[in-house]
Amino acid sequence: MKQLVNSILILVLAGVILVGCSKDKAIPDGYQRIIGNDEGQIANKILLAENESGAREIKRVDTSQSTDLLLGTYEQYNCGIFLQFSNLPDTLNIVSADLKFHVQDRLAPGDSSYWDTPHQATVNIYLSDTTGVGPENPPIADNTYLLASETIYSDSLNDIIFSLDTMRVNQWLKTDSSGTEHGIWLTTENADYMAVFYAFESLEATYMPRMTLIYNYTDSTGTKLDTLTYYTARDQFIFPDPPENLTLDDNFLYIGRGVAFRSYLKFDFSEFDTTQHINRAILELTSNAAHSIRNTDGVNNSLIYRMTSAWGEGDVWETPQSASYSPTVADSILSFDITPSVQAWISGQYENFGFQLQSFNEGATLGRIAFYSVNSDSVFQPKVYLYYTSPASQEF
Amino acid sequence: MIRNTIFFLLIGIIFIGMISPATAQSFFSSRGFGERTDYTSAQAIGIGGANIALPDQFQINTLNPATLVNINLSRLSGDFIHQSFWTTSPEGSGFSKYNNLNGISLAIPLKVNRLVVAAGLTPFSQFDYSFDESGVIDDYHYQKIVEGEGGLNKIHVGFGSTIFKRISLGAYFNYYFGKMTKKWRVDYVSDLFWDTSDDIVRKVWGSSFTFGVNINPISSLYLGGFFTPQHELTYRDAVQFGTQKGSYFNKLMDYELEEQKMTMPEMWGTGAVFTAKNRYRFAASYLLEPWSKFDGSGIIANELQDRYRFSVGMELLPSNNLVAKYHEKMTYRAGYFYQQLNFTDEDGQAIKEYGFSLGFGFPYYSGKGRVDLALQYGKRGGLSSDSVKENVFQVYISVIAGEKWFVRRNRNTE
Numbered sequence: 001m002k003q004l005v006n007s008i009l010i011l012v013l014a015g016v017i018l019v020g021c022s023k024d025k026a027i028p029d030g031y032q033r034i035i036g037n038d039e040g041q042i043a044n045k046i047l048l049a050e051n052e053s054g055a056r057e058i059k060r061v062d063t064s065q066s067t068d069l070l071l072g073t074y075e076q077y078n079c080g081i082f083l084q085f086s087n088l089p090d091t092l093n094i095v096s097a098d099l100k101f102h103v104q105d106r107l108a109p110g111d112s113s114y115w116d117t118p119h120q121a122t123v124n125i126y127l128s129d130t131t132g133v134g135p136e137n138p139p140i141a142d143n144t145y146l147l148a149s150e151t152i153y154s155d156s157l158n159d160i161i162f163s164l165d166t167m168r169v170n171q172w173l174k175t176d177s178s179g180t181e182h183g184i185w186l187t188t189e190n191a192d193y194m195a196v197f198y199a200f201e202s203l204e205a206t207y208m209p210r211m212t213l214i215y216n217y218t219d220s221t222g223t224k225l226d227t228l229t230y231y232t233a234r235d236q237f238i239f240p241d242p243p244e245n246l247t248l249d250d251n252f253l254y255i256g257r258g259v260a261f262r263s264y265l266k267f268d269f270s271e272f273d274t275t276q277h278i279n280r281a282i283l284e285l286t287s288n289a290a291h292s293i294r295n296t297d298g299v300n301n302s303l304i305y306r307m308t309s310a311w312g313e314g315d316v317w318e319t320p321q322s323a324s325y326s327p328t329v330a331d332s333i334l335s336f337d338i339t340p341s342v343q344a345w346i347s348g349q350y351e352n353f354g355f356q357l358q359s360f361n362e363g364a365t366l367g368r369i370a371f372y373s374v375n376s377d378s379v380f381q382p383k384v385y386l387y388y389t390s391p392a393s394q395e396f
Numbered sequence: 397m398i399r400n401t402i403f404f405l406l407i408g409i410i411f412i413g414m415i416s417p418a419t420a421q422s423f424f425s426s427r428g429f430g431e432r433t434d435y436t437s438a439q440a441i442g443i444g445g446a447n448i449a450l451p452d453q454f455q456i457n458t459l460n461p462a463t464l465v466n467i468n469l470s471r472l473s474g475d476f477i478h479q480s481f482w483t484t485s486p487e488g489s490g491f492s493k494y495n496n497l498n499g500i501s502l503a504i505p506l507k508v509n510r511l512v513v514a515a516g517l518t519p520f521s522q523f524d525y526s527f528d529e530s531g532v533i534d535d536y537h538y539q540k541i542v543e544g545e546g547g548l549n550k551i552h553v554g555f556g557s558t559i560f561k562r563i564s565l566g567a568y569f570n571y572y573f574g575k576m577t578k579k580w581r582v583d584y585v586s587d588l589f590w591d592t593s594d595d596i597v598r599k600v601w602g603s604s605f606t607f608g609v610n611i612n613p614i615s616s617l618y619l620g621g622f623f624t625p626q627h628e629l630t631y632r633d634a635v636q637f638g639t640q641k642g643s644y645f646n647k648l649m650d651y652e653l654e655e656q657k658m659t660m661p662e663m664w665g666t667g668a669v670f671t672a673k674n675r676y677r678f679a680a681s682y683l684l685e686p687w688s689k690f691d692g693s694g695i696i697a698n699e700l701q702d703r704y705r706f707s708v709g710m711e712l713l714p715s716n717n718l719v720a721k722y723h724e725k726m727t728y729r730a731g732y733f734y735q736q737l738n739f740t741d742e743d744g745q746a747i748k749e750y751g752f753s754l755g756f757g758f759p760y761y762s763g764k765g766r767v768d769l770a771l772q773y774g775k776r777g778g779l780s781s782d783s784v785k786e787n788v789f790q791v792y793i794s795v796i797a798g799e800k801w802f803v804r805r806n807r808n809t810e
Contacts, residue, residue: 027423027483027490027784030527033742034426034542035580042533042540042582274648277592277639279584339590343639343646387533389592391637392542392580 040392047267047384053354054253054373055264055311058243060135063236063258063363067202069209070237070258070366071186072121072194074107074293076246077239077259077366079194082139083209084130084183084234088173095225096214097164099125099148099184101197102207106154107293107366108193119154121191125162127172128185135363138240141185145172154193169213184211187240194366200232209235237366251375252291253382255302255359258366264311265304266354267384272346280387281342283355285334286380291370301360302334302369306341307353331380334371342386422481422492423525423784424747424776428700428739430523430547430576434459434683436475436499438768438792442755443709444731446679448667449610449620454757454766454796456501456514459665459683460622461566462608464512464556467503469764469798475499475518476794482787494524498792504801513555520548523576536589541581548574548600562613568606572629575599590639590646602629604660621666626689628657658692661685677711687738699744705735714759727757729770741778749776751788764798 070079083099108114127145147164176182198207213228243259254261265283272278283304303320338355345352359367372380425431439455440447448459451466456473475498483490501516528541554568575597582592604627610620637649667681687700709731715724731753736746751774758767770792777785 024492025490026492026527027485027488029485029487030423030426030490030525030784031529031540031542033423033485033784034525034527035540036742040540040580040582042531042538044533275637277582277594277637277648278590279582279592279639280589337588340646343590343648347646347648387536387589389582391592391594 035392039390041390042387043390044385044387047269047386048378049374049382050266050268051374053263053265053382054250054375056248056254057260057262057264057312058246058256059260059262060138060239060243061258061260061363062135063238064234065201066236066364067199068104068237068365069101069197069199069235070107070194071123071197072107072188072191074194074366075109077194078188078191078241079237079239079258079366080138080188081186081197081237082128082183082235083186083211083232085211085230086178086233088176088178088230089213089215089228090173092173092213092215092217092228094166094170094173094213094215097166097169097211099162099164099209099211101160101209103157103160103195104198104207105196106193107196108154114193115154119193120151121193121195122149122151122189123162124149124187124189125164126185126187127168127182130181130183138238139183139185141187142182147184152195154195160195160197164211183234196365200235205231208232249291249370251373252288252370253285253357253373254368254370255357256368257359257362257364260358260362261368262356262358263371264354265357265382266352269342269346269352272388274347275391276346277389277391278339278343278346278386279389280385281337281339282385283336283338284383284385285336285357285371286382287332287334288370288372289331291368293366293368302336303358303360304336304338305356305358306338306344306350307356308350310353311356338384342384422479422494422786422788423483423485423490424737424739424786425523426525426527426544427737427741427747428687430521430544432521432685432703432738433498433519434705436477436501436518436794437473438475438755438770438794439727439729439757441753441770441772441790441792442729442731442757442768443679443711444707444733444751444753445683445705446667446669446681446707446709446731446733448622448665448681448683449618449669450667450677450679451610451612451618451669454768454798456503456516456796458499458501458516458518458552459606460608460610460620460667461514461554461556461568461606462564462610462620462622464503464514464554464566465509465558465564465610467505467512467514467556468508470505470801471501471503471796471798473499473501473794473796475792478791480789483784484786485784486782509558511555511557513553515551515553517549517551520550520572520574522547537585538589539581539583539585541579541583543579543581544577545579546574546576548572548576552606554606556608562611564610566608566610568608570604570606570624571601572603573601587641590641593636593638593640593645595634595636597634598631599634600629600631602627602660616671618669619667620669621664623664624662626662627660629660630655630657631692632656656692659690661687661689671713675713675715677713679707679709679711681705681707683707685738699740700738701736701740701746703736703738705733707731707733709753714757714763725759725763727755727759727766727768729753729755729757731755733774737776741780741783743778743780743782745778745780745783747776747778747783749774751775761798766796766798768792768794768796 069081125148126141128139128141148162211230253263305320344350457463477498479494499518503514505512526543551571552568556566558564580594606624608622632655634652638647663685665683669679671677683705685703712728734750753772755770772790774788
């Protein structure tokens, strides 16, 4: 009997250990039996932008921090350069003065075959006032102070040097050697391309714009010549024409650099209630290469901001999402992950004021992306791809 | 030999406890309040649960406090359970296991055979499951998961007392407390997605009384019963809905509801025990818990129905012969039960359960203590071919220690 009891105990222990080591496996339909077929749905939906999307803001921006200086004409864009110097000599007799730029690039519509024949532009250099030279107040050229007028050519790939009228330079230095009242303004006539020069911000001494002054002086040994070189204290490219004059196609949304285009997008999420869990929301925009301008750094970065107030009420927005556009000859699709914004709108945390679309670093150079708008075919219209889940019942 | 037995049992307990998770994983723990627990001791299980009127020196009866008067030493008992479930549905089969402590109780006779007080902590219901389902949307794979965890526990404090010769009465004050958590998840494989995460936590607390009676009309017969009246429990739900990506959690809803009440049904049971030749004990019990009277609007998803349980069992009692061999001093048990669970399946059909049990009692410490072992095998499930069915194998181990407390020592005087 004792052995029987021992045997039973050992068998029980062995059985328990054996069973205890077995791996758990749930029945395949356990989830469905508990949740059912109607609750806890995983779904997706495509939303198109509302008709009010496409409102546009066009404005000049501060280009003083750009490493590019643009001069010339590209389509409707007519660009000039403003330079400002400081601590110039006011007692010297200047016998020669020149202004040097280093060529970075050239821009023109069309493909590379455009440069098979040389193109040119007449550059006029004036003194101009310096007051209010902000994005909305371009410098005003003093036409009585023409410092130089020369022709530049598109096949000039290194330095371009403009010789300045020394009499006018002497007059200028004697009245404003501090450089606080006047700067130099370069414009073009009859330009059919746009030259791109290095700016002061490029921080390359051989590339920075500079003005060279040669002066004479007399000492005990006679009259001699000496040279002074001045780099710009401030330089920027400016589009003098009112940006509103730029005629654009209403079938596109634009973002721009140099002249900033900012576009408005809005989607209606009112059909979703606060219990819907947004797992992913992607905004897709299709670019139109024919209406876009590739900027000199090759890549346009687009930004999308969730707006915190109504369009037109002020520049108030949150941290943006970004997507890069690598320019090609073909239309491209840009995707923005807007999940946090959509989650905040649907949960009621924020009011849905829509999105503001704009370029990254608007003052850096000239560029523009055109996206198909709500007026386009639905295949190309702005879309939001939404993935969401409806909650399962919370009863026990 | 007993040392070896206890040693092997403890090794088994420790080993299983280390390798197995303490989750029930029975599909039926997802229904209603989860799996109801009436019996925690291996002795009760060994006789099929027919212990309502059982007069036993070792058993601290958690159902009928009137039987406490039979406890002759201060007793401390600890219970352990191992369960294995083989689950089948029309879609496939599954397996799960569960191990946990199953209760602890203390009884102290203040006056032997007259007044015994007892207290204990036992599970009332258990709520543990995890099921998942995979899917794909636009080539993005995800997994939907539903998990439930928790349950209710019960602290009972009471007494059993012989009021008249052959009639004993008892009462328990029961305090219920616990937390039940239900989690729903949608986990996307891709890092581009925010995963869905919903939690609802329900905290429950409340109290009740249990009254018991045990009558011994003739020396070989005991008739007993207990009654727990309808009572209220308080609960409070906390809900948190949201989505999660990495360490970021986007809260959709996060609120706590006001405290609410739910009315728990009464429970009553009756039983009889007959002892023949001082060796053979036959027992039968009937227990009813009318869950159709449960009142808690909208808090339980499944339809509830009355629970009843019918149990029969027998014990071969140990020999009182001082020179008997050890196996003759052991207790041997067998039992059978049949019950209807307190919830229906998703088709509204009743779920039945039945099972057989075997049990052993191993005395130690000159018979003052006892280790009980019970093995139970049962089947449960709905009647239709679409229902989930389970084969359940359970091992119960109870270790009951006994000691004489509050002994007045005689002082030697010179």
